[in-house]
Amino acid sequence: MRADARRNRARVLEAAEAVFAAKGTSAPTEEVAKAAGVGVGTVFRHFPTKEALLEAVLIDRLHRFAEEAEVAAEADDPGTTFYEFLTGWIEMSAAKNAYSDALAAAGVEVPKAGSVVGARLKAALAVVLKRAQEAGAVRADMGVDELLPVVIGAARAAEHIGADHDLRARTVAIIFSGLKPGI
Structure with missing residues (x-):
């Protein structure tokens, strides 16, 4: 994985943890992307499903x-x-x-x-x-x-x-x- 992709993945995980802590695990993936400062496509590139994101967090x-x-x-x-x-x-x-x-x-x-x-x-x-x-x-x-x-x-x-x-x-x-x- 390229360095920028690793950084994006780490930012998505950090943002997901914060969003899910604040709004629950049903919070939309779009909110995670926004909090991470990336597009929703970047989130799904690393985590193809919401469940994959929850599991990774x-x-x-x-x-x-x-x-x-x-x-x-x-x-x-x-x-x-x-x-x-x-x-x-x-x-x-x-x-x-x-x-x-x-x-x-x-x-x-x-x-x-x-x-x-x-x-x-x-x-x-x-x-x-x-x-x-x-x-x-x-x-x-x-x-x-x-x-x-x-x-x-x-x-x-x-x-x-x-x-x-x-x-x-x-x-x-x-x-x-x-x-x-x-x-």
Whole structure:
């Protein structure tokens, strides 16, 4: 891909994420093109369908999140980092769920690329969890397999709560209290 085509693709993905966050996944592709400063033909050259664009945005978000997990795995304060990372994951998951739900409604399964980044994220999360446990910030009897459903449930709860940030923070704090040692 030529450099200008790569830049256009990146601008379209960035614009799509912003437009979909502001207006939902049903926002027209024309709005994405306008926000990216490109013609709608450029959008469809890179993403032949709206579903392909949604899928690309979702995969791009997951890759960025996996990078954040890998950085969190090396943090100086593993306990604080663990809870901050989970909070970010919960916030990100509400948006991710919107993409996944829109793709599922269109009959599209997220491809193996999603599972590749998922494996990368799970591996980094295992390190973040282990370090937080070693620091005494997380109960020792929990593994990644137990943590993932907790985070998914918390993300769905945050999605259900909506824009009430105080209620969301209190709810997440209650969920997190169950992750702490001695419970």
